[in-house]
Amino acid sequence: MNCLSQTPKADSLLWVIKSTEDDSLKVRAYIDLGQELMNSDINQSIHYLDDAILLALKIDYKKGLADAYNVQGRALANQGNFQDAIFIFRQSLNEYQDLKDKAGEANILSNLGSIYYRMGNSTKALEFHFQSLKIAEEIGDKRRIGTCFNNIGTVYQKSESTLDDALDSYKKALEVFEEIDYEDGIPTVAMNIGEIYFLELKYDSALHYHQVALELCDGTIDATFPLTQMGEIYGALDEFETAYSYHRRALGISEKLEAKFELTQSLIGYAKTQKKLGDYQQAIRSLERARIIAAEVDAKNELKDAYEGLSELFALVGDYRTAYENEINAKSVKEEIAKSSTEDMIRQLQFEFELSQKEAEIELLQKDTELKNAAVSNQRIVIFAAFAGLFMFLFISISLFRNNLAKRKANRLLQSQKEEIHSQREKVELALDQLKSTQAQLIHSEKMASLGELTAGVAHEIKNPLNFVNNFSEVSYDMILEIQEIRAKQQKLNQAAGKTEDDLLEDELLRDIRINIEKVTHHGQRADAIVQSMLDHSKFRSGEKEPTDLNDLAKKYLNLTYQSFKAKNKEAEIKLITDFDPELPIIEIIKQDFGRVLLNIFNNAFYVLNRKNPNDEDMPESEYPTLTLTTSLYTNTHGEKGAKISISDNGPGISDKIKDKIFQPFFTTKPTGEGTGLGLSLSYDIVKANGGEISVMSEVGKGTTFLIEFLAHYSLNDL
Incomplete structure (x- = not known):
């Protein structure tokens, strides 16, 4: 093995692998080692799971093969490689179905639903979660039933129109988890229910379910969410002392565990309560801190909320300029979120295209395998006939001749299928390259178009007054020079009289005005260069590669x-x-x-x-x-x-x-x-x-x- 283990358990599993013959125990050790390394070294985890799959195929250990595919699919999903994860999960699903392992089948269907949910395909996600739920109910797997209801509720909650369906699913999940006293699942479902009641402004119900969740997860990172929402609820009810106690608990847990994303959400909730109390300056400080952390962890939705809250608060304190700047920043973040959604749609289309091509290639390979199996079967028939004896010589000769013809035909068909596979691969690679190129150009065009709109507005609002500033500063500079020249000539003619105190003061004022105009001209030209650079940056390039x-x-x-x-x-x-x-x-x-x-x-x-x-x-x-x-x-x-x-x-x-x-x-x-x-x-x-x-x-x-x-x-x- 070419890597160092990272935990005592990993060391123990490596020892088992090195000291064990190629059997089912070694397959299980490979699977356990892949699962142990999943959160620390994902690439090495996938490597060991590949070894598990190869060994399970070699010794025909179908249960081990199904489990290895399952764990490897999860590893690929954690890596963000959804296409390969779906492909591997389907392989695992086929193995579990052949084994008639209903629990494994339900698990894989749930995993597939979770992947499609992460990809934004709610329809597919619900389809797989409901299939998993049906099997779980057939075999009476309570934990899986509760998990399925929770997953279904999560998908429904993405849309405001299906919040009631989400609430119904969550309550079914909570009922199942309480029945089996599943302490890991109860707080998650309870806070999901509390969040929906919070969105519907049903504060009593929201407080009840958040309290249920808090009793099981207080002090952990999961506790920050119900604590923050309970603080917002008590703030909305004007019970500010109670509200602040919950907010401070949420902030304390987030800071202690260095959970920056949760700290951002806690600060935003805290600011809402401070605003409700009328403490605008404290609310501004909370949101400024939330804005900095959200930008650091790239939490775009929280960053948008922070900018919008700051815009509203600065408007309330009369600082309309800063309020407008924060509103512009919020709009910019919204555009980034919308652009990200567009890119997700493009990736989804690309994913579906690549997956369909891979399935087509697999189908061709299966045909290839069937043809090879047919050829092997024909050879077995020939060998069996040969042992029939010499008295069947004529019959055997005829059979061999016919089988030879069939073999040639099969070989010709096999060669044709191989050529077709090669051609399909070339077409897929070419289409994929074209799709990637088109995707890059589309994203780039959208970015340039967005920046073009911004710079067009800047040019419209700034360019014309900037030209007036530059032109009139140059004219004013020339006029000052002319005045100074005229005064110099007059003073030369009146040298005998000498300069009066007023003359000296006027000379000094003209000199200061000329220096100020030179500075105006310099900075006006610099501003003009910046505007021109912005226009160059957003300019659409139509050159051909x-x-x-x-x-x-x-x-x-x-x-x-x-x-x-x-x-x-x-x-x-x-x-x-x-x-x-x-x-x-x-x-x-x-x-x-x-x-x-x-x-x-x-x-x-x-x-x-x-x-x-x-x-x-x-x-x-x-x-x-x-x-x-x-x-x-x-x-x-x-x-x-x-x-x-x-x-x-x-x-x-x-x-x-x-x-x-x-x-x-x-x-x-x-x-x-x-x-x-x-x-x-x-x-x-x-x-x-x-x-x-x-x-x-x-x-x-x-x-x-x-x-x-x-x-x-x-x-x-x-x-």
Whole structure:
């Protein structure tokens, strides 16, 4: 085994595997080890479950095979690989059905329902949960019955129109769990019921069920939800002392367990009660804290609620500007949530397409297997006939001749089926590539369209008054110069009289006005540049992809950028190192757009390297300002080949605090006036739209490396 175990139980199971012959006990050990590692090392877990499946097939241990498929399906689902998880669960379902194992069958159907629920397909989810419920009722499995009712209620609760159905299902689940005294299930179902009554403003019932849940889970992370809702209920009833006690308990548990998502929800509920009491400033502080944590854990719905609450509170205290800013931020988060829903729909369509193709391929492989079995059966008949004896020679000869014809026919059919499978695979791969490309372009187009609307509004609202500011500041500057020239001439003619105190004061005022107008002109031009950068960022690129030699393109833009940099910084000295792989494949990209990516990264590298002092005689050669550009051929985990571009500098590096923010729009570390923060954001969008990946590695004090990867798309004639 090529990995280290992580728990004493894992060590014990590894010892069993190494010391046991290939039998059912070893299969069970592989399954248990895969389950033990599921939460700590998912890839190694799947590896051991593969071993369990292979060994179960080898020794024909059907129960072990069904259980191994079941656990592996759960591991793949936890990994987010829903398509393979569904495929494996169906394999497990077939095995349980062959074994007539109703409990296993109900379990798999419930797992399938949960996966489709996570994918947003409520119809499919309900279909599988009801099938699981039917089997559980047939075999009298109370725990499974209660679990099915709870799962069905969860699906119904997604829609306001089916809240009554959800409540009915939850109550049935609670009744079953209380009957068997299932303490792990009772609090979950009770708080689900309490939440529905809370939404319906039936506070007495909500408090009752949340109290039931709290008695079993108080002090755990699950307790934060009922505590927060009970605090909101007592706040709505104007019992603020009681409300605050529940809120503080929820906050205390969240902070103690470092549960940031639950802490965000607790703070939002706390702010609602503070607002109800009229303590607006405290409510604002609670929501500001919730906003920061929600952004940190990427909890978009909670972030939206925090912005909306802040907008309302700032309006109540008369700070309408800040209220408007928070309303704009809330709208932006809503758009992100809507965009995410669109992307989920695209992934759902892609998933259904790939799953149907995989099922078609399996069907073809099953036909192939049937043909092989038919050929083997014919050979057995021939061998059996041969032992009939010499007196049946004529009969055997005829039988052999006929079987030979049948074998040839079967082989021809087998060859035809293999060719058909090969053709279907090629078509599936081509269609999948086209679907991925279309998906990337669709997402990119939606993003650019959304940003285009924003920048169009900015241009409409800011561009015209900004032009007036710039134009009139220039005119005013010229007028001041003319006034100063006229006064200078007049003062020259009146030199004998000398300057009066008023003359000196007027000269000083004119000089100050001229300096102020120069500042207005400078900042107006900078604002105009920022608006233009926003327009460039949102501009729709309609260029066509074309086969591109990345070596030539990278070399061209490096030389172009360096010459431009040297023209502006004549004293600067930067060492350039290049290493181009001659075997690099041709990549299809929008050449002009990708050139902008290289230009942005090179310019950023030269900017940070220019801040070093190469004239220092004591500077080691390793610290001399250096930019390294390399290209290389690489192969991903699926065996697909592609091209990689690496751009490295030995500058100051990027700290971990800001590394995750560098691709965000308007984020920059440059001083005010030296950067807009749109370059790397635009570069990220261009690389993704061209089907590539861009990432950054950096260590403070040692430098930064940007990696860009593209897969090569070969035609069928090239293979």
